[in-house]
Amino acid sequence: MTVLLALTAAVLFGCGTWLLLQRRLSRIIIGVGLLGHGANLLLIGADDSGGAAPIIGAESGAYADPLPQALALTAIVITFGVTAFLLSLGFRSWQLTRDDRVEDDLEDRLIARADRRENDREERRVEP
Amino acid sequence: MTRLVPLPIVLPILGAALSIVTGRWRITQRAISIATLTALLAVSTALLAGADDTGFVVHRAGGWPATVGITLVVDRLAGLMLVVSSLVLLAVMVYAIGQAGEESRRVAFHPVYLVLAAGVSAAFVTADLFNLFVAFEMMLAASYVLITLGGRPDQVRSGMTYVVISLVASTLFLTALALLYAATGTVDMADLSRRLVEVPAELRAAFAVLLLVVFGIKAGLFPLFFWLPDSYPTAPGPVTAIFAGLLTKVGVYAIIRTQTLLFDRPPWLGDVLIVVAVLTMTVGVLGAIAQDDMKRILAFHIISQIGYMIFGLGLFTVAGLAGAVFYVVHHIIVKTALFLVSGLVARRAGSSRLSEVGGLVRSAPVIAVLFAVPALSLAGLPPFSGFVAKFALVDAGLEARAWVAVGAGLAVGLLTMFSMTKIWAGAFWGDPEEEPTAAPRPAGRLGAPLWMVVPTAALALASLAVSLGAGPLHDVSRRAGADLLEPSRYVEAVLEGAP
Numbered sequence: 001m002t003v004l005l006a007l008t009a010a011v012l013f014g015c016g017t018w019l020l021l022q023r024r025l026s027r028i029i030i031g032v033g034l035l036g037h038g039a040n041l042l043l044i045g046a047d048d049s050g051g052a053a054p055i056i057g058a059e060s061g062a063y064a065d066p067l068p069q070a071l072a073l074t075a076i077v078i079t080f081g082v083t084a085f086l087l088s089l090g091f092r093s094w095q096l097t098r099d100d101r102v103e104d105d106l107e108d109r110l111i112a113r114a115d116r117r118e119n120d121r122e123e124r125r126v127e128p
Numbered sequence: 129m130t131r132l133v134p135l136p137i138v139l140p141i142l143g144a145a146l147s148i149v150t151g152r153w154r155i156t157q158r159a160i161s162i163a164t165l166t167a168l169l170a171v172s173t174a175l176l177a178g179a180d181d182t183g184f185v186v187h188r189a190g191g192w193p194a195t196v197g198i199t200l201v202v203d204r205l206a207g208l209m210l211v212v213s214s215l216v217l218l219a220v221m222v223y224a225i226g227q228a229g230e231e232s233r234r235v236a237f238h239p240v241y242l243v244l245a246a247g248v249s250a251a252f253v254t255a256d257l258f259n260l261f262v263a264f265e266m267m268l269a270a271s272y273v274l275i276t277l278g279g280r281p282d283q284v285r286s287g288m289t290y291v292v293i294s295l296v297a298s299t300l301f302l303t304a305l306a307l308l309y310a311a312t313g314t315v316d317m318a319d320l321s322r323r324l325v326e327v328p329a330e331l332r333a334a335f336a337v338l339l340l341v342v343f344g345i346k347a348g349l350f351p352l353f354f355w356l357p358d359s360y361p362t363a364p365g366p367v368t369a370i371f372a373g374l375l376t377k378v379g380v381y382a383i384i385r386t387q388t389l390l391f392d393r394p395p396w397l398g399d400v401l402i403v404v405a406v407l408t409m410t411v412g413v414l415g416a417i418a419q420d421d422m423k424r425i426l427a428f429h430i431i432s433q434i435g436y437m438i439f440g441l442g443l444f445t446v447a448g449l450a451g452a453v454f455y456v457v458h459h460i461i462v463k464t465a466l467f468l469v470s471g472l473v474a475r476r477a478g479s480s481r482l483s484e485v486g487g488l489v490r491s492a493p494v495i496a497v498l499f500a501v502p503a504l505s506l507a508g509l510p511p512f513s514g515f516v517a518k519f520a521l522v523d524a525g526l527e528a529r530a531w532v533a534v535g536a537g538l539a540v541g542l543l544t545m546f547s548m549t550k551i552w553a554g555a556f557w558g559d560p561e562e563e564p565t566a567a568p569r570p571a572g573r574l575g576a577p578l579w580m581v582v583p584t585a586a587l588a589l590a591s592l593a594v595s596l597g598a599g600p601l602h603d604v605s606r607r608a609g610a611d612l613l614e615p616s617r618y619v620e621a622v623l624e625g626a627p
Contacts, residue, residue: 025288032295032296032299035295036299039306040302042302042303042306042310043305043306043309046309046310047309047310068306071258071305071315074258078265082268082291085273085291086288089287092279092284093288
């Protein structure tokens with residue numbers, strides 16, 4: 001694998017991870033896309049023979065290994081489909097709340113509030 | 129027999145296609161689903177019998193030799209998993225039809241559910257790491273749709289977390305595949321097992337940990353489980369049940385398969401697995417204590433139970449692996465049954481929160497019995513299946529002198545009992561403290577529609593059958609464990625006649 005390919009994959013993974021840690025779904029989706037590209041690039045880079053296109057019948061000395069390309073193709077299709085689903089999910093969230101922020105878990109918030117209430121009660125009991 | 133191997137994947141896919149075409153006729157859709165899943169159960173049983181007879185049933189798609197073509201393998205572990213998963217899939221489908229909720233309102237439910245079934249089966253029978261990725265994607269894509277079916281705000285919110293975390297795991301899986309291919313030049317698991325030996329030990333360790341993280345996210349291992357109790361309970365009842373019962377266990381299956389087959393089991397790996405297992409057990413059960421919602425308590429218990437299975441794997445002994453396999457079988461049935469019961473409670477009382485439900489033991493005694501059987505089994509009380517499963521694991525742990533892990537396992541068992549008692553006291557005894565959010569729907573003497581009660585009862589009986597038939601079942605698990613510890617058998621069976 002060439003150094004350039006490896007570096008590109010590294011940058012894609014880095015940016016993707018950073019975007020993934022954001023609160024807004026639109027950014028997360030772009031992050032997921034970048035991560036997918038990084039992984040596909042790695043797949044392509046897994047073959048370093050660097051030959052001609054693997055077409056049956058074509059006359060050439062060295063063929064490139066077709067398997068990583070087939071794997072990358074499958075992975076691209078899958079990532080595409082799931083990203084489309086994620087986008088529709090983001091759109092639905094926008095429809096419902098006019099916001100695409102990923103919220104905290106409701107139940108966790110309830111438990112945190114109950115805990116706070118309990119603490120307040122105890123403080124009041126101590127005060128008088 | 130080898131011709132049967134592709135059927136667990138092909139049947140549900142065909143069923144899904146037919147189901148889309150007949151989307152307008154609900155009755156036809158239901159008939160197709162039930163017929164497909166019944167056939168799936170029959171084929172799986174035949175495959176398990178065949179695999180137990182000969183060890184491995186190998187099918188080479190299109191007649192291509194191994195490593196060139198796609199190979200499908202059913203061994204004892206895969207056969208067991210196929211039988212249990214198809215049983216659970218069928219029961220939950222009947223329940224969903226009986227409930228007449230999302231199932232009758234959404235045309236998409238039946239086809240997507242069948243695609244999920246195909247993905248789960250494909251994950252069990254594939255002998256190729258990339259096909260395992262495809263199987264996981266098939267299963268997950270279907271689960272994304274099922275978890276957000278209905279498009280309610282809370283579903284969209286938890287669906288987001290679920291989809292994003294699964295996508296991250298999938299991307300990591302893809303990365304691992306790329307690196308493995310670069311290092312060995314193959315993605316066929318049997319071939320990988322042969323060639324990974326030549327790879328430097330450090331690199332092999334990196335692969336082992338990378339794959340553990342990938343499948344750990346899907347299985348809900350500590351510390352990668354945070355998405356699970358958040359996202360599962362918001363889905364429609366039957367969907368939660370099938371997710372809780374099956375999806376995480378497919379992750380566990382993948383962990384067991386890859387860690388035993390691909391790597392030469394260095395001692396540190398066993399230690400890592402056991403530490404992770406103990407932490408998973410403990411954190412899961414402690415997380416459950418703080419919860420008020422029945423579904424969320426049960427969701428945290430999934431995590432804690434996953435720990436037991438990984439503990440069995442981490443011992444890397446025949447007894448340990450046999451215990452883990454037995455535990456997976458027991459757990460899939462019991463957990464699904466418990467979630468189905470929580471669906472019954474939610475319907476009968478209008479809520480699944482313990483503070484809003486009460487006194488069901490008097491008003492709906494059938495539901496109480498249906499809860500008690502799997503709950504006691506989950507806690508590991510004799511004579512239920514959980515006792516046999518835990519006993520097998522504890523015995524294997526004592527044999528391997530893993531004192532701390534065994535102690536933790538027993539303590540977690542006690543805390544599980546506490547949690548189940550809490551649900552019992554909250555939902556079945558006493559009176560509700562608050563008004564339920566939805567109106568209660570009393571329905572006859574059973575407390576729920578007949579076709580919701582029947583599949584739940586069937587699963588409860590199946591869990592009893594697991595404990596009654598524990599002898600033969602444990603023998604099969606033991607043989608499966610012995611196969612797992614001798615990867616050369618798998619490699620020979622798959623690569624037979626390969627260049």
